[in-house]
Amino acid sequence: MATTSTRLSKQARREQLLDTAVAIVRAQGADGLTLVTLAEAAGVSRPIVYDHFGTRPGLLLALYRRLDERHRVAIAQAVQDAAPAPAEVARVMSTAYFACATDMPELSAVSAALKGNPDMEAIQHEMIDSYTDLMAAALLPHSGLTPEALRLHCVGVLGAAEAIAAELNRERATAEDAVTALTDLIVGGLDTRTDR
CATH class of the missing domain: 1.10.357.10 (Tetracycline Repressor, domain 2)
Incomplete structure (x- = not known):
């Protein structure tokens, strides 16, 4: 997996993750959105996604x-x-x-x-x-x-x-x-x- 050369602030990373989550829901429906699928689609490690949202319901609520x-x-x-x-x-x-x-x-x-x-x-x-x-x-x-x-x-x-x-x-x-x-x-x- 490629890494990004610039590091995003916590808020910018959260916005990027939410943008990616919208794209996943639009393409696959809400059932296709998990913390794992979000991490993969956003090109970040799973702990980053877990740090922002904790759980799938936490992600969906955000x-x-x-x-x-x-x-x-x-x-x-x-x-x-x-x-x-x-x-x-x-x-x-x-x-x-x-x-x-x-x-x-x-x-x-x-x-x-x-x-x-x-x-x-x-x-x-x-x-x-x-x-x-x-x-x-x-x-x-x-x-x-x-x-x-x-x-x-x-x-x-x-x-x-x-x-x-x-x-x-x-x-x-x-x-x-x-x-x-x-x-x-x-x-x-x-x-x-x-x-x-």
């Missing part, structure tokens, strides 16, 4: 967090760039959500591989809270709902978004139809009549 963070950043950027109108915010949010869902199928594969893992449940709760807060903050200026009611609406919309994404990934809906459906769900529940 990969899931990384993919989820990229997903959130993309949605936050899209919302920030949207025109300040409820339908536009909802459309941009929906478009970004489904772009990430289809551009990062690894997220679903890793999530499925972690089913039953107690740490995964905690991460998923964090993720839902983060998305809910992001969505509610973006929609609050356009809603006649109380912040509490809007937050609950966003929780429901995210559940619907996940179900629609599953249909999209199974090719039972087009991206355009998915965006339209989610946009309509978001806007339809905003209660924009603030003059009451």
Whole structure:
């Protein structure tokens, strides 16, 4: 095995390993990702991979967090760039959500591989809270709902978004139809009549 002439910092090595892990999951599915296959694909010794992730669930959890963070950043950027109108915010949010869902199928594969893992449940709760807060903050200026009611609406919309994404990934809906459906769900529940 060839060795690299430059030594990476611990953080740079972790990023390289996670990049390689994404490539493995994309090519072989989550079942193809182990600490051994990662070490071989990255061209590093097994102890380096074990030092970074400890166990296969540790690797999968780190990969899931990384993919989820990229997903959130993309949605936050899209919302920030949207025109300040409820339908536009909802459309941009929906478009970004489904772009990430289809551009990062690894997220679903890793999530499925972690089913039953107690740490995964905690991460998923964090993720839902983060998305809910992001969505509610973006929609609050356009809603006649109380912040509490809007937050609950966003929780429901995210559940619907996940179900629609599953249909999209199974090719039972087009991206355009998915965006339209989610946009309509978001806007339809905003209660924009603030003059009451």
